[in-house]
Amino acid sequence: xxxxxxxxxxxxxxxxxxxxxxxxxxxxxxxxxxxxxxxxxxxxxxxxxxxxxxxxxxxxxxxxxxxxxxxxxxxxxxxxxxxxxxxxxxxxxxxxxxxxxxxxxxxxxxxxxxxxxxxxxxxxxxxxxxxxxxxxxxxxxxxxxxxxxxxxxxxxxxxxxxxxxxxxxxxxxxxxxxxxxxxxxxxxxxxxxxxxxxxxxxxxxxxxxxxxxxxxxxxxxxxxxxxxxxxxx
Numbered sequence: 661x662x663x664x665x666x667x668x669x670x671x672x673x674x675x676x677x678x679x680x681x682x683x684x685x686x687x688x689x690x691x692x693x694x695x696x697x698x699x700x701x702x703x704x705x706x707x708x709x710x711x712x713x714x715x716x717x718x719x720x721x722x723x724x725x726x727x728x729x730x731x732x733x734x735x736x737x738x739x740x741x742x743x744x745x746x747x748x749x750x751x752x753x754x755x756x757x758x759x760x761x762x763x764x765x766x767x768x769x770x771x772x773x774x775x776x777x778x779x780x781x782x783x784x785x786x787x788x789x790x791x792x793x794x795x796x797x798x799x800x801x802x803x804x805x806x807x808x809x810x811x812x813x814x815x816x817x818x819x820x821x822x823x824x825x826x827x828x829x830x831x832x833x834x835x836x837x838x839x840x841x842x843x844x845x846x847x848x849x850x851x852x853x854x855x856x857x858x859x860x861x862x863x864x865x866x867x868x869x870x871x872x873x874x875x876x877x878x879x880x881x882x883x884x885x886x887x888x889x890x891x892x893x
Contacts, residue, residue: 791815791824791868794845798872805858809876813887818872820891821847826868844871852878 785800787793795814802809822828822845830842840849844866853865856877861870879886879893 791818791845794826794868794872798869798876801858801860801869801873802876805873805877807858807873807877807880808885808887809880810887813885813889814872814876817875817886817889818845821845826871827866844868844875846871846875848875848878856881 787797795811795818798814799809799811801807818824821842824845826845828844828847830836830847833842835842835849840851842849845868848865848871850865853871853874856874857863857870858873858877861867861873864870876886879889883889883893
């Protein structure tokens, strides 16, 4: 086979050159455009407004002295507020202490209720050791026991029966004949005395108080009262 090389057409060679030139030109333009375009950070920075500078009450920018004075005012205000809070707390504490002292004074001032005093013991009433005293003491016992009778009724019957002699003895009537003579101020026989004896008095037939109260008790049961007795009973 014959060895030969195909010739490259001239128009193809020029076309490739033109295309290469165009690509190179387009790449440069793009590079220039990319370089000339501002970055996103730069755009944001440029778009951000300038920081607002503080101004004083008259509209002028604050000076270093103004800032110092403003700091002193804020410090003074804080101190004043702290003093007010402390004063209020102290006032409340003082008021609480005063209330506590007042309560303590009330407790101290209030006297304890005095213990009830025991009723004084009533000394037993003393009666004279005579006919008047015997009658009066017998009446006090009769009253406590609910036995009716009066001073006059007792005295009247005593004077008729014994003339006021507590040791008088009847040794001649039917009772004496039967062996149980009447004895004492109101001439009571032993069986009657034993039956109508009043508790709290001596168990002795001739005892003045025991004899009177037993006779009055017997007369109350039989006649309603010693006051109703006017003869031998």
